[in-house]
Amino acid sequence: MALLERSRWYDLARSTNWTPTYVREDEIFPPDMSDVYGLGMDAWETYDEPYKVSFRDYVRVQREKDTGVYAVREALARSDYYEKADPGWMTVMKAHYGGVTTVEFASASTQARMGRFGKAGGLRNMGAFGSLDEIRHTQTQLVFSHEHLQRGNDPEQFAWSHYGNRTNNWVNLAVRHTFEDIEHTRDVVETAVMTSVFEVMFTNLQFIGLAADAAKQGDHRFSSLIQSIQSDEARHAQIGMEVMRLMVREGRRAEVQRLVDISFWRNWRAFAPLTGIAMDYYMPVERREHSFKEFMEEWVIAQFDRTIGDLGLARPWYWDIFLDELEWFVHGQHLGVWLLPNTVWWNPPCGVTPAERDWLEQKYPGWNATFGRCWDVITKNVLDGKLDKIQLEIFPLICHMSNLAITGIAGDGFRVKDHYLDYEGRRYHFGSEVDRWIFLQEPNRYKDYKNILDRYMDGTIQPPTNGGFLAYMGLNEHSWGRDPHNWQWNDRFRARERRAS
Amino acid sequence: MAADFPVGVAVQGDYETRLVMIEPDATMDDLCAAVAPFVVGRFVPEQPDKTMRIKHQNNAEPFPRDARVKDVLVPWDPVELLFL
Amino acid sequence: MPMAEAKTKALRTWPHLAARRRRPSEYEIVSTNLHWRTQFEEYSELSPSLPINKWYRKYVRESPLRHDDWDGFRDPDEVTYRTYTVAQDGQEAYVDGLLDEHDELGHDASLPDEWVPVLARLYTPGRFMLHAVQMASAYIVIAAPASTVTCTAAFQMGDALRWVARLAYRTAELAEHRPGFGFAQQERRVWEQDPAWQGLRELTERALVAYDWGEAIVALNVVLKPAIDEAFLRQLAAAGRRHGDTLLGLLADAQLRDSDRSRRWTKALVEYARQHPGNDEVLARWAEKWVPLGDRAMETFAAALPESPDAGATAVRDARAFRTSLGFTV
Numbered sequence: 001m002a003l004l005e006r007s008r009w010y011d012l013a014r015s016t017n018w019t020p021t022y023v024r025e026d027e028i029f030p031p032d033m034s035d036v037y038g039l040g041m042d043a044w045e046t047y048d049e050p051y052k053v054s055f056r057d058y059v060r061v062q063r064e065k066d067t068g069v070y071a072v073r074e075a076l077a078r079s080d081y082y083e084k085a086d087p088g089w090m091t092v093m094k095a096h097y098g099g100v101t102t103v104e105f106a107s108a109s110t111q112a113r114m115g116r117f118g119k120a121g122g123l124r125n126m127g128a129f130g131s132l133d134e135i136r137h138t139q140t141q142l143v144f145s146h147e148h149l150q151r152g153n154d155p156e157q158f159a160w161s162h163y164g165n166r167t168n169n170w171v172n173l174a175v176r177h178t179f180e181d182i183e184h185t186r187d188v189v190e191t192a193v194m195t196s197v198f199e200v201m202f203t204n205l206q207f208i209g210l211a212a213d214a215a216k217q218g219d220h221r222f223s224s225l226i227q228s229i230q231s232d233e234a235r236h237a238q239i240g241m242e243v244m245r246l247m248v249r250e251g252r253r254a255e256v257q258r259l260v261d262i263s264f265w266r267n268w269r270a271f272a273p274l275t276g277i278a279m280d281y282y283m284p285v286e287r288r289e290h291s292f293k294e295f296m297e298e299w300v301i302a303q304f305d306r307t308i309g310d311l312g313l314a315r316p317w318y319w320d321i322f323l324d325e326l327e328w329f330v331h332g333q334h335l336g337v338w339l340l341p342n343t344v345w346w347n348p349p350c351g352v353t354p355a356e357r358d359w360l361e362q363k364y365p366g367w368n369a370t371f372g373r374c375w376d377v378i379t380k381n382v383l384d385g386k387l388d389k390i391q392l393e394i395f396p397l398i399c400h401m402s403n404l405a406i407t408g409i410a411g412d413g414f415r416v417k418d419h420y421l422d423y424e425g426r427r428y429h430f431g432s433e434v435d436r437w438i439f440l441q442e443p444n445r446y447k448d449y450k451n452i453l454d455r456y457m458d459g460t461i462q463p464p465t466n467g468g469f470l471a472y473m474g475l476n477e478h479s480w481g482r483d484p485h486n487w488q489w490n491d492r493f494r495a496r497e498r499r500a501s
Numbered sequence: 502m503a504a505d506f507p508v509g510v511a512v513q514g515d516y517e518t519r520l521v522m523i524e525p526d527a528t529m530d531d532l533c534a535a536v537a538p539f540v541v542g543r544f545v546p547e548q549p550d551k552t553m554r555i556k557h558q559n560n561a562e563p564f565p566r567d568a569r570v571k572d573v574l575v576p577w578d579p580v581e582l583l584f585l
Numbered sequence: 586m587p588m589a590e591a592k593t594k595a596l597r598t599w600p601h602l603a604a605r606r607r608r609p610s611e612y613e614i615v616s617t618n619l620h621w622r623t624q625f626e627e628y629s630e631l632s633p634s635l636p637i638n639k640w641y642r643k644y645v646r647e648s649p650l651r652h653d654d655w656d657g658f659r660d661p662d663e664v665t666y667r668t669y670t671v672a673q674d675g676q677e678a679y680v681d682g683l684l685d686e687h688d689e690l691g692h693d694a695s696l697p698d699e700w701v702p703v704l705a706r707l708y709t710p711g712r713f714m715l716h717a718v719q720m721a722s723a724y725i726v727i728a729a730p731a732s733t734v735t736c737t738a739a740f741q742m743g744d745a746l747r748w749v750a751r752l753a754y755r756t757a758e759l760a761e762h763r764p765g766f767g768f769a770q771q772e773r774r775v776w777e778q779d780p781a782w783q784g785l786r787e788l789t790e791r792a793l794v795a796y797d798w799g800e801a802i803v804a805l806n807v808v809l810k811p812a813i814d815e816a817f818l819r820q821l822a823a824a825g826r827r828h829g830d831t832l833l834g835l836l837a838d839a840q841l842r843d844s845d846r847s848r849r850w851t852k853a854l855v856e857y858a859r860q861h862p863g864n865d866e867v868l869a870r871w872a873e874k875w876v877p878l879g880d881r882a883m884e885t886f887a888a889a890l891p892e893s894p895d896a897g898a899t900a901v902r903d904a905r906a907f908r909t910s911l912g913f914t915v
Contacts, residue, residue, distance in 0.1 A: 002688050003681060004757055012753035016716035018773055022787040027794045032636035055747040056677045063670040070667075105619045105732065108739060112726035115742065121716070128719060128746045131726060131739055136666045139615035146614050152595035162599045166624045173630065176621065180629040184622075185637045332516040335544075374516055374544045381543070394539035396517045397509045397579075406509075410516035410544075417558060418509050418518050418579035427577045429509070448632040453520065457507075 006054050013054075014121035017041065033117040036187045043250050047120035049242055051235045058129060062136065065228050069140060072224040081219060082151060086284045087347060087484030089217050090153070094346040095282075096210065097145040098160030099175055099274055101138060106165075108134035110183040110195060114239060118188045123239060130236030137229050144225055156479035160345040167474030170452045171273075171344060174403035177449070178270040182263055185445075189243060193256060194263035196240025200307060202267040203233055204299045205275045209290070213279070216287045244311050253312065260308070261316040262441060265434045268322065269402035276330035277337065280360065281351030291363035293326050318434045325432070327364060331371040332407030339392040343473060347484035352379070353492040366413065373411030382490045398453045400428040401435035401446065423447060502526055506570055509579040510536050511558070514545035518579060525571035529555040529564050533582055540582075551584035612663035618656045619732035640796075645728055650799030650868070652861045655731035660850045669740050673747065680751065680839055684758075687832045693762035699891070700828035701763050707781060707889060708833070709756040710772040711817055712749050714782075717789045718813065719745035721805045728798035737850045741806075744843040751836065781889035784882035788812065791878065799858070803871040806851040808879040811907050814844045815900035816883040824890045848907060855911045865912075872913045879904060 020028055031038065082090070108131045115127030145161035165172050182194040207230035214223035247256045276292035290298070308315065316322070338348045352360070352375045360367045381389040396405035397418060406429060408416030419430040423443060430436040439446050452473075455461050461472045470480065506525045510532070511518040521536050533553035541547055554563035558579040574580070601618050602609045622628050628641035664672075687693075696704075722745055725738035760768035767775075776782050792804040818837040825833035858864045880901050887897035908915070 003685055004754060008761075009750070009753040009757035012712065012756050012769060013750045015773075016713055016749070018713050018777055020790045021777070022790040023794050028790065033640070055673075055743070055750045056681065059670045059673040059677055062666075063674045066667050066670060102619055102621060106621065108735065109622075109727045112723040112739065112742065115723035116720050116727065124716075124720060124723075125746060128723060128742050131723070132666065132743055135736060135739055138619065139666050142615045143611065146598065149596040149598065155594070155596035159596060159599060163601070163618070165621045166618075177630045180631055185629050185631045185635050335516050371516060373514060373546070377542065377544055377546055389543050394519045394521065394536070396519055405517050407517040408511070411514055414511075414513050414515075416511035416515065416518050416581075418511075420577070420579060429577070444634060445631050448634070449630060 006052065006057075010052060010054070014125055016121040016124070017045070017119070029117060029119055031187070033113070033187055034119055035189050037189055037247070037252060037255060039119075039189070039247070039250055039252075041119060043246060044119040044123075046249065047123050047242055047246055049122045049126050049238060051126075051238045053129060053235065058132075062132075062232075065231065066136070066140070069225055069228045073144070073221055076221045079221075081221070082148070082153070085217070085219065088282045088284050088349045088351075089219065091346045091349060091484055092210070092213070092278045092282045093145075093148075093219075093222060094154070094157045094160065095274065095278060095344075096206065097141060097158060098164040098345050099171065100206065101141045101145065101161045102163075102165040103175060103179055104134050104141065105138040106179065107183060107195075108132075108138065110134075110191060111236060111239075114188050114192060118192075123188075123192070123243070126236060126239045130239060133232040133236050136232065140225060140229065144222070154347070156476075157345045157347070157481070160479065163474075164345065168452070168455075169343070169345065169473040169475065170398075170403065173452055174270065174273075177401075177403050178266050181445070182266055189247070190259055192240035192243040193247075193259040194240070194266075196237055196244065197260055197263035198267050199233055199237035200241065201264070201300050201303050202271050203230065203237075204303065205271050205295060207233070208299060209275060209279065209295045212289055213283055213287075216289055217284070241307070241311075244313075248311055248313075256311070257313050257316075258441070260313060261318070262438050264304070264316055265318065265322070265432075265438060266402075268325075269399075269404065269431075269435070272325075272330050273333045273337070273404060277334045277348075280330055280363070281334050281338075281356075282349055285351075285353075285356045285359050288359065292330055293363065296326060318437070321432065321434060328370065328409045328413075329407070331360075331364070331367065332410065333404060335371065335374060335410075336392075336396060336405045336407060339390065341481035341483065342470060342475065344481045345475065345479050347481045349484050350375075354496045355492070370409050370411040370413045379490065379493055383493055395453070397429050398451045399431035399435055400449060400451055401430055401438055403451055404431060406431040506574075507577050508532065508570065508574060509577065510555075510582055511579065512536060512540045512545055512582040513584055515540055516544065523570055525569070527570050528567050529570075529573075530566045532570060532580075536582055548584045554583050554585050556581045556583055610663055611667075612660070612665050615665055616660070616733050616736045620656075620730070620735070623655070623730045641728075644796045645730055645798050648797050648799045650797075650858060650864055652858060652864070655729075656733070658731050658733045658854060658857050660733060660737045661853045662846055662849060664737065664740050664846070669743065673743070676839065676842070677747070680836065683832065683835050683839075684754065688758070692830075692832050693759055696763070696830055697828055700825070700830055701759075701766050703824070703828075703891060704759060704830075704833075705766040705768055705771065706775060706779060707817075707821060707886070709752065709759065709768055710776040710779070710782060711813075712752045712756065712772065713776045714785055714789050714813065714817070715745055715749045715752060717793055718805070718810060719749060721792055721801065721809070724793075724796075725798065725801055725805065728796075728801060730798065734854065741843075741847050744847070747843070748840050751840075755836070781886055784878070784885035785812065785817070788875075788878045788882040792875075799867065800871050802851070802854065803868065804875050806847060807855070807872065807908060807911065807913070808875040808904075810844060810847060811904045812879040812883050812900070814841060815904050816886045816896070818844070819903070820887050820890060820893060820896040820900050824893050824896070827892065852911050859912060868913070869915070872908065872915050876908070876913075876915045 111127045111130030111134055115124050118124045118127055145158050148158040149155040182198055207226050211223045211226040244256050279292040337344055338350055341348050378390055399406055406418055419433050419436045421428045421436050461468050502524045504522045504524050506523050508521050509518045510521050523532055523535055532555055556563040564573050597603055598609050602613055627633050628638045719742055722738050722742035726735050729735045756769050788809055792809045795801045795804040818841055822834040822837035883900040884897040887900055890896050
């Protein structure tokens with residue numbers, strides 16, 4: 001074929017700015033939507049996206065990818081893998097689908113918003129491709145999760161994949177608050193930068209870590225789906241990287257640093273309960289690849305260091321706080337979810353049989369003397385048949401930023417702190433100094449928010465009972481979680497006790 | 502009197518801070534008694550040889566046992582329940 | 586803690602689709618009821634005072650175009666990402682074939698001298714307009730209150746991206762094969778200054794800032810895109826065929842295939858909107874505002890076509906026929 005190389009026409013396809021005269025430029029590109037930093041058209045003309053693709057190549061490559069994913073699905077359609085899979089693995093999938101699927105769909109609008117209000121032609125084109133990518137991610141995961149409905153095992157929990165983020169479940173509130181802050185409520189510049197931190201660093205956790213774990217579990221259907229999704233990320237994740245470079249060129253390094261600092265932390269707090277608990281507690285221990293901490297170090301921190309190094313940025317000011325939390329944050333979050341399984345749409349395994357505790361101690365030295373102490377009390381109550389004592393009847397304070405319970409270090413290392421703030425006559429509670437700092441970066445953005453505890457206290461949740469609470473969060477007896485192993489895990493403690501005696 | 506004074510309590514050894522609604526006139530001992538059944542023996546072990554004391558999160562020393570909530574705390578203050 | 590029993594009752598489909606007794610299509614499974622931004626009182630959990638929260642309140646929630654259930658809208662073609670990439674991969678292979686074949690035939694070199702400046706004046710500068718269609722389609726993606734509208738608008742945005750790329754390709758080819766006519770150099774100046782374009786440029790710029798989501802549908806899908814179809818695609822191609830430019834016509838036909846898909850979902854959306862009382866008047870009001878701009882755009886552009894005295898009137902008539910099929914009377 002004697003077709004032109006892409007490089008011959010590519011620049012023309014992105015030279016699409018002109019000087020409007022029938023309306024004003026700031027009507028087509030309102031600063032609040034396009035560029036709150038006022039970088040100017042001359043700066044935007046220097047935007048050069050590193051990953052270039054043509055529509056022709058895009059549809060061909062994406063078609064091939066979809067063929068691959070759907071072929072694997074077809075090949076495994078008759079497999080009874082899911083009938084025999086460990087309940088812990090099924091839990092991981094339910095949690096993933098319920099939290100992630102429609103976040104992808106919302107991201108289609110994030111990308112399209114850059115496609116509309118971005119001031120650089122290349123950025124707008126990449127946003128258009130990115131938007132299509134996110135529709136792909138949404139629709140593929142909907143197809144795959146939909147098929148779980150018909151198998152008859154906890155279908156309502158898989159149905160959360162479709163409607164979870166339309167509920168006021170506390171987890172979905174955390175998801176929405178986080179991703180609305182990062183992706184949906186800022187101008188193109190801040191959106192591009194913050195979304196890139198999410199896409200370039202943190203999606204690796206869920207989509208590379210999860211894919212590897214799925215393969216190890218023998219769930220090749222899910223593994224191929226997830227890997228295929230992640231293969232799109234590199235391209236559209238670059239949109240914001242180039243915005244960061246442009247801002248640094250324009251002397252706005254401090255602003256980029258601030259945006260990166262905010263986004264990194266918000267992502268950390270969102271992914272730790274989602275991915276961290278899955279990796280450290282839900283994944284069947286015989287096949288665990290890595291701890292959450294190890295995965296963060298290899299994939300997120302290493303990637304982050306490379307990225308900020310390239311841009312001449314620094315590690316966030318709170319890096320020591322973050323490294324400290326890597327050791328303990330996920331463990332308190334897991335306890336909270338396990339003790340209130342009927343507030344989530346999956347069945348959380350306890351993840352603390354003797355073998356699992358040994359694994360946890362190895363990966364997080366000192367675990368037995370901290371969180372292990374809580375589990376000692378809980379386990380003894382379970383073994384003694386005192387199941388009423390593992391009821392959680394006294395509820396945690398909820399962080400006004402992350403929407404997670406305010407947790408800390410338990411047991412011998414006891415350290416639990418409410419990083420509260422009094423602002424304009426109202427007290428806000430935060431799970432970390434960093435969440436508090438984020439609030440103070442732009443109080444008007446966050447100050448009107450009512451978290452789920454506020455809604456309980458102010459009468460929004462009616463009736464103000466446990467039943468009312470669960471109904472407000474969209475759960476019922478078909479969708480809320482329970483112990484997936486039917487308490488059989490405590491048999492392993494009895495076995496160890498018998499061996500010891 | 503209604504139990505309408507909110508306090509965030511982190512029990513020593515526990516993993517999170519918890520919301521307790523208490524009467525404003527309640528003493529620190531009353532606060533301990535209100536929290537303990539839901540946490541002690543459930544997530545932290547019983548320590549019958551120790552006394553439960555309340556300390557503001559930011560202070561070094563616990564409050565006197567007969568101090569009243571309304572006198573030493575403001576609503577939504579964070580405290581720790583220590584075993585001393 | 587509830588000790589629920591093992592659940593074995595299967596769900597046939599998502600709860601919101603289960604009420605109907607028939608199987609859902611894959612399209613319905615993957616496209617319906619997906620927005621959370623329309624589910625709650627405010628667009629987001631962040632403060633209502635944020636500019637974007639106010640934007641959504643004004644331009645979406647408070648749009649005069651009303652419906653009790655926008656989520657009920659369906660794309661008649663039921664396009665999904667998967668079917669879109671399959672179909673467009675095939676269509677792009679076809680267009681690759683056209684370009685390759687015409688290059689081998691020396692098509693550009695053999696174009697008559699009087700036609701080449703017409704392409705430089707009335708064809709290649711169109712990439713700004715086509716890109717604006719891409720931008721305006723992206724706006725519908727982000728503003729639409731139904732995920733089914735968002736999805737069809739995203740594929741329309743993809744189509745626009747496709748044709749900007751193809752026009753850029755042709756611009757580069759013409760610059761190489763017919764140097765000296767300003768290809769790949771003059772397009773922005775022509776778009777901004779040549780009288781032939783000013784009707785379309787005005788319509789394009791105004792459509793870009795029609796931020797009410799319903800008005801955006803009328804401005805883009807009922808007026809601007811059909812004006813482009815009739816004047817820039819059909820009438821320019823007709824003039825091209827009279828001057829030995831067969832490639833232009835073939836490419837226009839391929840582009841009109843995508844446009845026809847847009848027309849089908851636009852018709853379905855307008856019909857759906859008309860179900861709700863009051864929307865007929867709202868749509869009529871917008872049509873009265875935008876149609877004159879569209880007509881003037883087509884007439885101004887077509888007047889510049891060589892030996893095409895009826896082109897403007899034909900374009901206007903055919904655009905109106907489309908609108909009539911949507912229940913408009915202007």
